[in-house]
Amino acid sequence: MSDNILSLNLATTRQQWGFAEAVDGCLRHGVTAISPWRDQIAKIGPSEAAGIVRDNKLRVTGVCRGGMFPADTAAGRQAAIDDNLHAIDEAAALNADCLVLVVGGLPGSSKDIAGARAMVHDGIAAMLPHANASGVKLAVEPLHPMYAADRACVNTIDQALDICEDLGETVGVAIDVYHVWWDPNLAAAIARAGRMNRIFAHHICDWLVPTRDMLLDRGMMGDGIIDLKSIRAMIEAAGYNGPQEVEIFSSENWWKKDGDEVLETCLERFNSVC
Template sequence: MADSSKASLNSATVEGCDLRQCVEGCVRHGFAGISPWRDLVQAAGIGESARMIRDSGLEVTGLCRAGMFTAPTPAGRQAALDDNRRAVDEAVAIGANCLVLVAGGLPEGSKDLADARAQIEDGLGALLDHARPAGMPLAIEPLHPMYAADRASVNTLGQANDLCDRLGDGVGLAVDVYHLWWDPELEAQIRRAGKERILAFHVCDWLVPTRHLLTDRGMMGDGVIDIPKIRSWVEGVGYDGLYEVEIFSELDWWTRDRDEVMATVRSRIESAV
């Protein structure tokens, strides 16, 4: 199984913690990395967040999240681009390995999926003009097709690879097993991506039954995803980064003591990742 010393904690796993509590918890439980959400970084202040993380010695596996490129009006798309540029600057400031992007779904009032995907590609291209000079890689995170309408119209690793082919340097992938485990082409698309494109590897589990499609992710080992197999595919192409644990769990893990959650994450990486 996986080496628990390579654990990174996505701050969403311990809902209700501020950035300092997340950082201190990661250090206390021996995590190697952290992936904060932007609201925590903004609440602590960009400069203070950077100092806090730097002093902790934690690797920043990613900043969550940017994207949401789609909008029904040009003004809305420009506002999204402006916010994404700020996100790039925040990611640079805290030393993140990448900026994780959730692409955006159908614009309000639209049923045109092709147009949404075109808006996403245009938005990514425009953001790259800011991200490349800043040296901040953009990580497209394909989301499960259940989110195609409201969160992300990029739903397979194949679609994300196609975007990378067309957009060129500076853009790669966040491989999240929760969103991709079902895809019969996943192994082939991981091979296609290769080491250079895989910027982040996210783990949790798919519960059966799933009580809520957004906030009922499982702790590794509690669901049906063969996480070790997917990890072997990712590491088989040369990925040697940390394992980022991102669990939205309103009905279970978010109700528990944060130290219990963090200790369980460490142990489950060894037993179930």
């Protein structure tokens, strides 16, 4: 049996709702899975957030986000690792399916992307013992190559899987259609992730044409050009039948609408085009 339900990534309504309000909104619409951001957890404190999750029997499909490993100095890299250890504790408190890792881009004025990628590998390796001891899976999220310089130097599923392969079965991938839909190797990469049993999350939204802002102009499912049903089929064929997590950054559109309207639209589209 599939538990292919909708999960609300709380970034989608971050301008409208805090953690508790978002949960109330979800429950009004029958949504029982969420994925909060750390700043949203911090605002009410991890234990209150954990209590809300527990009391309402919510599934937490991920905590966003750890990562951001590359830094100019050894002290900077250690600070990133320390922060990631706290992120693990928060994910554990919420009993999250995984901690999502947005790995970081080039540090400072560096042009050495291979070096940055090595720092990412080493950073994940350094946090892994605490993650394993805490029972928290780590989901590397490959980001679209347009973010390679400043947000994430892991840019394809295959590249993420190479890291996973090296670090063991508790390190997997979060597949966000926005970041990977263009990949000529997508079908094979998803199949490989499935064979490795490393698909830890499935994020959805849409790619708008034109895209007016590189970060904050993601589209609602169905408003863009991503073949969501095809990618879902690939992911299900690879053995992942978990929730699809809606994550939409939209400063000029969805962030300006009423939260209930946003969530209603997410559900309607989830049931029609995803």
